[in-house]
Amino acid sequence: MYALEIKNLSKQIDGKQILSSVSFKVQEGEIMALVGPNGAGKTTTLKCIMNAVKKDSGEILIFEKPFHPSIKKDIAFVTEHRKVFNNLTLGDYYKMYKTLYPLWNDTFFKNFLSKYGFNLNEEMQKFSRGQKTFILAILAFSTNAKLIILDEPTQHLDPAVRFELIEITKQYVNDKKGTILLSSHEIFELEEYATSFAIIKDGKILYTDSIDEAKQKHRIVSLNENIKGAKVIAVMNNEVLVQTEEDIGEYPRLNQIIVGYLKS
Numbered sequence: 001m002y003a004l005e006i007k008n009l010s011k012q013i014d015g016k017q018i019l020s021s022v023s024f025k026v027q028e029g030e031i032m033a034l035v036g037p038n039g040a041g042k043t044t045t046l047k048c049i050m051n052a053v054k055k056d057s058g059e060i061l062i063f064e065k066p067f068h069p070s071i072k073k074d075i076a077f078v079t080e081h082r083k084v085f086n087n088l089t090l091g092d093y094y095k096m097y098k099t100l101y102p103l104w105n106d107t108f109f110k111n112f113l114s115k116y117g118f119n120l121n122e123e124m125q126k127f128s129r130g131q132k133t134f135i136l137a138i139l140a141f142s143t144n145a146k147l148i149i150l151d152e153p154t155q156h157l158d159p160a161v162r163f164e165l166i167e168i169t170k171q172y173v174n175d176k177k178g179t180i181l182l183s184s185h186e187i188f189e190l191e192e193y194a195t196s197f198a199i200i201k202d203g204k205i206l207y208t209d210s211i212d213e214a215k216q217k218h219r220i221v222s223l224n225e226n227i228k229g230a231k232v233i234a235v236m237n238n239e240v241l242v243q244t245e246e247d248i249g250e251y252p253r254l255n256q257i258i259v260g261y262l263k264s
């Protein structure tokens with residue numbers, strides 16, 4: 001079953017085409033990464049899924065159904081700007097999330113509080129950007145929601161916290177709690193934990209696949225190598241990313257596939 005199916009999603013804002021027929025699917029139990037340059041349309045896509053931005057056309061199915069307010073209890077969304085309500089404390093957020101999400105995991109959340117020494121009486125706005133990012137992600141993972149959507153989840157995190165969040169993300173999926181869709185610029189770290197990806201540029205999907213399949217279908221070859229009719233995606237310095245399943249060159253890393261398609 002698909003946790004998400006995005007079909008031909010299009011959106012204009014102020015007469016500018018922001019998304020053009022965006023299509024990709026996220027299988028249940030995947031960690032799907034939406035990658036692309038600044039202004040590519042990642043956040044707008046995530047907001048359309050959450051119905052925070054109204055689509056112009058196309059179809060978005062969440063667990064095989066169009067968006068309906070009742071699905072919100074099954075989705076936890078961490079937005080890009082980590083906006084928090086003024087004067088609300090971490091304790092207020094805790095109570096709010098616990099009320100909104102029926103499968104709330106109190107043990108997980110309390111363990112996090114004691115491990116990092118966060119105080120429930122602290123106002124959310126007083127936390128640093130990185131602390132807010134981490135706290136909002138932990139609140140999301142404490143929901144036990146079937147779908148977690150994270151806009152640039154590791155941005156502003158220190159290396160230790162970043163590592164911890166990646167481990168938590170992998171564990172969530174390994175424990176079969178849900179599916180993750182995230183957007184990210186961190187193309188070097190994604191290979192550690194994502195299972196599938198979609199590359200978006202200028203509001204268009206350039207390529208989408210599982211990471212394993214994408215590696216099977218591409219090779220990195222040197223400039224003078226015989227590419228045996230393979231399709232050239234991009235020349236990157238003195239290497240070439242090609243699409244082929246022939247026994248040539250080397251299997252690419254995820255970041256090479258992403259950079260190649262963005263250059264194509």
Ligand SMILES: Nc1ncnc2c1ncn2[C@@H]1O[C@H](COP(=O)(O)OP(=O)(O)OP(=O)(O)O)[C@@H](O)[C@H]1O
Nearest residue numbers: 013014018036037038039040041042043044045080
């Ligand atoms: N409310 C808005 N009004 C006008 N333009 C907007 C609005 N929201 C988004 N855009 C435009 O839509 C385009 C895509 O923005 P979006 O935030 O979706 O990109 P992104 O891929 O998430 O970028 P980044 O990686 O920089 O966060 C940009 O050109 C942006 O200026």
